[in-house]
Amino acid sequence: MPLYFQLSQQLEAAIEHGALTPGSLLGNEIELAARLGLSRPTVRQAIQSLVDKGLLVRRRGVGTQVVHSQVKRPLELSSLYDDLEAAGQRPATTVLVNTVVPASTEVAAALGLPEGSDVHRVERLRLAHGEPMAYLTNFLPPGLLDLDTAQLEATGLYRLMRSAGITLHSARQSIGARGATAAEAERLAETEGAPLLTMQRTTFDDTGRAVEFGDHIYRPTRYSFEFQLLVRP
């Protein structure tokens, strides 16, 4: 385990734990380095990682301070399944469609494939405490992943992708709202025209290849998107 990482973890623990109180100065880097028997660049790297996380603020001529307030973590490429599980909501999934279809214009454009070529199509109803929460439609390029229905019902899609050795790298998201169609209303136990939260997302791996396109609808009384974000310095 790298030294700078060990140090940043210690500092983070100290902040979390209250040993370093908000607003307090961290002490100058050179002395900190001497005290720890590390070089200054190593100490700086540790501090920088916490600045990137939003836990510390540096000011030239002043020092390094612990941020006052509740910055928890920046937006992550989150999985609805993981979000629900973290919130103690006991997610459940019903796979309604798991098939191969020709790519529509929209799907082909999102995945960077020729129109009409084969793609996997998966439709899942996501429940929490037995109540429908979201209806998830995903398209994946062929040959990337074994889309086993049992596995899809037991865990989230992102977790399946990661365990298949796919390194998720970035995603392009769009969040909007619209009224439910009759079919959507029935699936989500809502009424026709009821407000729905919508999200489209294309996910890319670290080579820049599109690995997933999703078109999802959420019941806004049951789910909202919450996230923390940091201003780029």
Place this chain on the structure above:
Amino acid sequence: MPLYFQLSQQLEAAIEHGALTPGSLLGNEIELAARLGLSRPTVRQAIQSLVDKGLLVRRRGVGTQVVHSQVKRPLELSSLYDDLEAAGQRPATTVLVNTVVPASTEVAAALGLPEGSDVHRVERLRLAHGEPMAYLTNFLPPGLLDLDTAQLEATGLYRLMRSAGITLHSARQSIGARGATAAEAERLAETEGAPLLTMQRTTFDDTGRAVEFGDHIYRPTRYSFEFQLLVRP
């Protein structure tokens, strides 16, 4: 201008410009440093900043590659005004309320002030091409900013805050949806019960102080939240 910054800008320009094509290797760091007459840490710092932006990917034992696809930029703390202006939509603002009120429980909690203490309340109708697009309600702690109605109609709130010397640092956002009330429908030229996109946001400066709380509604036929995000390595 720092050397590493100059280099990262040159590299970014080369990527944008097509001189460095997606998937191409950047060449090893030590040789690059020698060729440019820089030290390796400086070159690494330049490369790292582009990795953070999502333009490059490093793999040990392999090299540094240009990412294949269209990663533009991660989510920023964006201003609706700036978003609209960047999209060529000619934003206009009508200030409907600009006053001081006692803080409600919700507002007091968001801003970290005592309940009932004075806060600024600003309500603005934001239009694009003359059509209502959003209704923005903001609360600000007292004494932070001169809330001049003319200035609020000429630019965005964030720009006003930045020019007042406030360093925006982070924000906590929540995006949801619900049906419009009769009053909201009238303001936005919608019908009662029409789906609306909602966003609550608390913004913090670099000392961790809450500097703004906003409770906004958007017409989903006219606006959606679009952003790119990177997976934290």
Place this chain on the structure above:
DNA sequence: CAGTGGTCTAGACCACTCT
């Protein structure tokens, strides 16, 4: 095995902030 990025050191000078 050769080549790559990942980590680390020990120094140096500069720019900024505050008193």
Place this chain on the structure above:
DNA sequence: GAGTGGTCTAGACCACTGG
């Protein structure tokens, strides 16, 4: 003017990847 972080150098060894 004293103290801080910001930048930069010139080396070194290690861990991982690929042929």
